[in-house]
Amino acid sequence: MTEGGKTTSPKLSPAARAVKKWRRKRGALIMVLHEIQNQAGFVPRETAREIAEGMEVPLARVYEVLTFYNYFKLRPPGKAVISVCTGTACHLKGAPELVAELEKELEIGQGETTPDGLFHLQCVRCVGCCGLAPAISVNGKIYGKAAPSQVRQILAEWRAVFREEDVDD
Amino acid sequence: MTEPDLKKIAGEELARQGEKSARIACCASTGCLSSGSGEVMEALLEALSSHGLADKVEVVPTGCMGLCSHGPLLGLEIGGEDGFRFLYQEVNPLLTRLIVAEHLLPSLEAGGDFPVPEFLSSHLLPLDIPFFTRQEKVVLANAGRINPERIEEYIAAGGYRALEKILREKTPDAVIEEVARSGLRGRGGGGYPTGVKWRNTADSRGGEKFIICNGDEGDPGAYMDRSILEGDPHAVIEGMLIAGYAVGAQSGWFYIRAEYPLAVERVEKALKQARGRGLLGKNILGTDFSFDCRVRLGAGAFVCGEETALLASVEGKRGTPRPRPPYPSQSGLWDSPSCVNNVETLANVPAIIRQGAGWYAGMGTETSKGTKVFALTGKARYSGLIEVPMGTTLREIVEEIGGGSSSGRPLKAIQTGGPSGGVIPVSLLDTPVCYEKFQELGSIMGSGGMIVMDGADSMAEIAAFYLEFTVDESCGKCAPCRIGGKQMLDLLKKIAAGEGNARDLSQVRRLSEAMRRGSLCGLGQTAPNPVDSTLRYFEGEYLNLLKTDDD
Numbered sequence: 001m002t003e004g005g006k007t008t009s010p011k012l013s014p015a016a017r018a019v020k021k022w023r024r025k026r027g028a029l030i031m032v033l034h035e036i037q038n039q040a041g042f043v044p045r046e047t048a049r050e051i052a053e054g055m056e057v058p059l060a061r062v063y064e065v066l067t068f069y070n071y072f073k074l075r076p077p078g079k080a081v082i083s084v085c086t087g088t089a090c091h092l093k094g095a096p097e098l099v100a101e102l103e104k105e106l107e108i109g110q111g112e113t114t115p116d117g118l119f120h121l122q123c124v125r126c127v128g129c130c131g132l133a134p135a136i137s138v139n140g141k142i143y144g145k146a147a148p149s150q151v152r153q154i155l156a157e158w159r160a161v162f163r164e165e166d167v168d169d
Numbered sequence: 170m171t172e173p174d175l176k177k178i179a180g181e182e183l184a185r186q187g188e189k190s191a192r193i194a195c196c197a198s199t200g201c202l203s204s205g206s207g208e209v210m211e212a213l214l215e216a217l218s219s220h221g222l223a224d225k226v227e228v229v230p231t232g233c234m235g236l237c238s239h240g241p242l243l244g245l246e247i248g249g250e251d252g253f254r255f256l257y258q259e260v261n262p263l264l265t266r267l268i269v270a271e272h273l274l275p276s277l278e279a280g281g282d283f284p285v286p287e288f289l290s291s292h293l294l295p296l297d298i299p300f301f302t303r304q305e306k307v308v309l310a311n312a313g314r315i316n317p318e319r320i321e322e323y324i325a326a327g328g329y330r331a332l333e334k335i336l337r338e339k340t341p342d343a344v345i346e347e348v349a350r351s352g353l354r355g356r357g358g359g360g361y362p363t364g365v366k367w368r369n370t371a372d373s374r375g376g377e378k379f380i381i382c383n384g385d386e387g388d389p390g391a392y393m394d395r396s397i398l399e400g401d402p403h404a405v406i407e408g409m410l411i412a413g414y415a416v417g418a419q420s421g422w423f424y425i426r427a428e429y430p431l432a433v434e435r436v437e438k439a440l441k442q443a444r445g446r447g448l449l450g451k452n453i454l455g456t457d458f459s460f461d462c463r464v465r466l467g468a469g470a471f472v473c474g475e476e477t478a479l480l481a482s483v484e485g486k487r488g489t490p491r492p493r494p495p496y497p498s499q500s501g502l503w504d505s506p507s508c509v510n511n512v513e514t515l516a517n518v519p520a521i522i523r524q525g526a527g528w529y530a531g532m533g534t535e536t537s538k539g540t541k542v543f544a545l546t547g548k549a550r551y552s553g554l555i556e557v558p559m560g561t562t563l564r565e566i567v568e569e570i571g572g573g574s575s576s577g578r579p580l581k582a583i584q585t586g587g588p589s590g591g592v593i594p595v596s597l598l599d600t601p602v603c604y605e606k607f608q609e610l611g612s613i614m615g616s617g618g619m620i621v622m623d624g625a626d627s628m629a630e631i632a633a634f635y636l637e638f639t640v641d642e643s644c645g646k647c648a649p650c651r652i653g654g655k656q657m658l659d660l661l662k663k664i665a666a667g668e669g670n671a672r673d674l675s676q677v678r679r680l681s682e683a684m685r686r687g688s689l690c691g692l693g694q695t696a697p698n699p700v701d702s703t704l705r706y707f708e709g710e711y712l713n714l715l716k717t718d719d720d
Contacts, residue, residue, distance in 0.1 A: 026503070027465055029485035034427060034466055068487040068644075069468030071427050087389030088584065088620050089546035091634055125471070125638065127428065128392035129203050130546035130618075131237025131553045140430075142203035 014039050015047045019054030029055060029065055033072055041081075042073035078113040078120035080158045082138050087126030089133040094147070098134055099123060101148035105155060118162060119155070172455040173446045175329055182325035189227040190277055194244040194253065196313065197230035198237075198399050199431050200392075200553075205261065206241035212262035213243075216269040226273070229322075232400015234313035236300060237553035243268065244313075247276050255285070256294045264292060299569040300551045305532070307540045308516045309556045312400030317435055320442040323403040329448055331522035332410050336456045344415040345371060348518065350526035352538030357383055357474070357511030358586065358615045359691075360537075360604040366508055369498035370416040373506035378418040380409050381502060381509045383479055384425035384432070387471040388587030389638065391618030393542040394512035396554050398425065398432035401516065402439035406462060408515030410453070411522060413460045416508050421462040424483050427469065437464055471588075471642035475690045476501075476509040478644070489644045490690035511616070513542055533559030537603040541614070547584075547621035550575045557602065564598040567621055578623040582706070586615025588635045588642075589695035591702025592628065611702040613695070628703040628710045633661040635699035639692060650693025653684040661700065670716050678704070 012020065018035040022028035032051055036043050043066055052059040066072045082102060086095050099121075103109060106119055113120045129135045132144025138158055143150070186192070195201075195210050210230060217223050234242045236258070243260045244253035245268075257268060268289060276283040285293065296302075315322040323329070335344050349364025370378060382405060386394040398405060409421040425433050440462050443449045451459045465483045472478045473488040480502050482488035501507025517539060521529045530538045537559040543566065546552045550572030557566060563583055567573070574580050582592040591612035593600060600606050607614050622631070640654040657680040663669045664677075681697035688694045704711060 025463075027483050027485040030466065030468055030482065031485070034468070064487055065485070068489075069470050071467075071469035088587070088618070088634070089390050089552075091389075092547050092620065092622065092626060124428070125387070125469075126389040126391070127199075128386075128395050129200050129237070130390055130392060130544055131200050131240070132203055133546065135203070142199075144203050 015050040081120045083124040085127045085135040086123045089130035093133040095134045101151045179325045182321040191226045192246040194229045194231045196234045196242045198233040200237040201240035204240045209241050212265040216266045229316045232312035233396040235553045258294045305558045306556050331519040341415045347526045351521045351529040356513035370508040375506040377505045379502045379507040380412045380418045380421040382423045383511045385467045385474045387474045388618045390620045391544045393617045395429045402436045404516045408518035423464045427466040472644045489646050534603045543617045543619045545619050548623040549621040560601045582622045584620040586613035587618045588638045590615045591698045594706040628707040629665040632700045632703045639696040647689040649684045649687035653680050
């Protein structure tokens with residue numbers, strides 16, 4: 001299908017696999033980028049280039065899309081991505097205090113990753129758990145009705161998860 | 170594919186359900202899963218099998234039951250009664266085991282009325298509170314009752330009968346006529362008459378036509394569409410099928426926020442089941458109508474809720490809006506006639522066809538018909554997802570259904586319509602829910618976020634909060650929105666910090682006017698709403714923050 005008969009090789013790169021699945025479908029570029037981001041947590045430059053070639057679109061088109069949407073990341077995030085919901089309900093019920101506490105505990109700002117690569121802190125618009133405001137989500141696990149006093153415990157919980165993973169390695 | 174016999178499927182499903190001596194519904198929507206309903210479900214299954222009840226009692230993972238602030242929720246239906254007689258709140262695995270051992274088991278053994286032990290009854294929600302009794306569920310009728318991952322349950326609840334009815338009895342024209350007579354208007358916020366939109370798309374020339382379901386629910390503080398997609402995906406699919414038949418479209422495209430993974434998963438599962446039953450694909454129900462659906466994901470851009478931006482995004486491009494006309498009904502997705510409808514709008518359609526336009530138009534006010542789903546959040550005692558007939562007053566919603574203030578402080582205002590909406594002060598709580606009334610007051614109906622604010626919330630700060638959102642989400646294409654928003658936000662922050670003066674405030678007003686008139690799309694045109702409406706009703710708060718020249 002693609003030049004050089006790449007598709008016949010048994011082990012395709014993630015980008016090649018996503019391109020193969022989507023290239024004949026309409027409106028596929030964003031879906032391809034989603035597949036990459038879901039696997040790698042971000043879209044590396046090399047992968048973006050591979051996608052551009054495979055989908056036969058200019059690299060600029062790929063970056064135009066990547067940089068427009070908040071969801072796509074160009075750099076690897078930390079192992080644990082902490083998303084503080086800053087939707088209206090959460091804002092009213094103390095999201096700013098949660099952000100301040102996380103910034104203090106992690107010694108980083110919003111959109112930054114801790115030097116050890118463990119935690120990435122970001123603010124997101126409404127995770128849709130307004131009944132549980134204020135909410136924090138860590139790698140998809142949601143902590144509802146969160147209080148600044150719980151922050152340390154949540155961080156400790158995730159540090160423990162990664163310590164166990166290290167031991168497993 | 171052999172034609173599916175809906176009556177037979179429904180009959181078999183009802184017979185299967187009838188064999189069970191009890192049904193336990195466990196809310197499996199994002200809200201309750203976040204509060205631990207996954208663990209509750211595991212404990213429930215384990216407890217049932219250890220008591221030998223696994224075959225007698227059916228566990229139903231359902232969509233949103235509504236009262237998210239008190240989740241996880243567990244509903245018990247014992248002995249073939251219709252609807253829950255017991256609804257447990259804030260359930261955990263231990264409580265679940267106790268409910269099975271001390272309530273369910275003895276009830277089944279006693280075979281009649283069984284007094285709930287006191288240590289359990291304190292966890293029961295009274296079902297006669299206005300939160301439950303004052304609602305009118307059309308769109309949410311199935312959410313919280315059926316398992317959204319089983320098409321048989323949707324069919325048993327009367328699902329896909331509306332589709333069958335129109336394919337057998339009605340011309341596309343007659344379907345459009347029926348929807349137009351129902352008075353249904355766009356539930357995404359615009360309030361454009363759905364029948365007119367369908368008519369325009371049907372009248373446009375084009376070999377290929379599209380139905381697009383707008384599930385890019387971006388308003389912070391709103392999660393109606395997510396809950397509908399999670400709780401009753403087949404209703405939306407059936408709505409799309411009916412819309413597709415009416416306007417002459419061959420395919421339907423779901424555009425859903427990537428931040429809603431569970432909704433995406435349930436929709437994809439539902440599509441697969443509908444295809445498997447011959448309800449999507451070629452020659453549906455033995456007619457010459459063919460239609461299928463695809464899913465495309467958003468990627469975190471609020472502006473994509475605007476229909477021309479949304480279409481660009483479905484095509485896989487940057488989601489920037491373009492000037493209209495041409496309207497999507499003339500030239501939309503891939504330049505073909507397209508009809509963009511919101512999730513809740515489409516979910517209303519099967520009920521309208523089943524029960525008739527007259528029935529639907531019988532609910533609501535002169536100009537706003539039917540019901541509306543709201544996400545009631547903020548400082549309300551009972552917060553969650555509610556559905557009320559149009560025309561219900563804000564007072565009924567906030568004071569009765571919402572149970573008043575959760576903080577003990579008196580309430581101050583209600584925010585509706587998200588970043589494009591405004592605040593309505595408590596002095597105007599007797600306003601009925603209606604598109605025009607909300608607009609007169611400087612807010613909008615919006616998609617259905619309703620945020621209750623109390624005396625502790627500063628209006629200037631709230632205005633700055635919303636404006637910061639729209640500034641952040643401005644796509645940057647037109648100058649009034651890109652530059653005006655930023656300048657206005659800087660001024661507002663200055664004022665909120667007590668550093669502004671009277672000149673700054675009048676500059677805010679001028680910028681607001683410029684954005685409103687000069688912006689290309691709805692995002693920029695409505696961005697000043699939160700500022701204007703807080704200024705309109707709470708000008709004193711702003712004035713108190715201003716520095717006088719003597720300072």
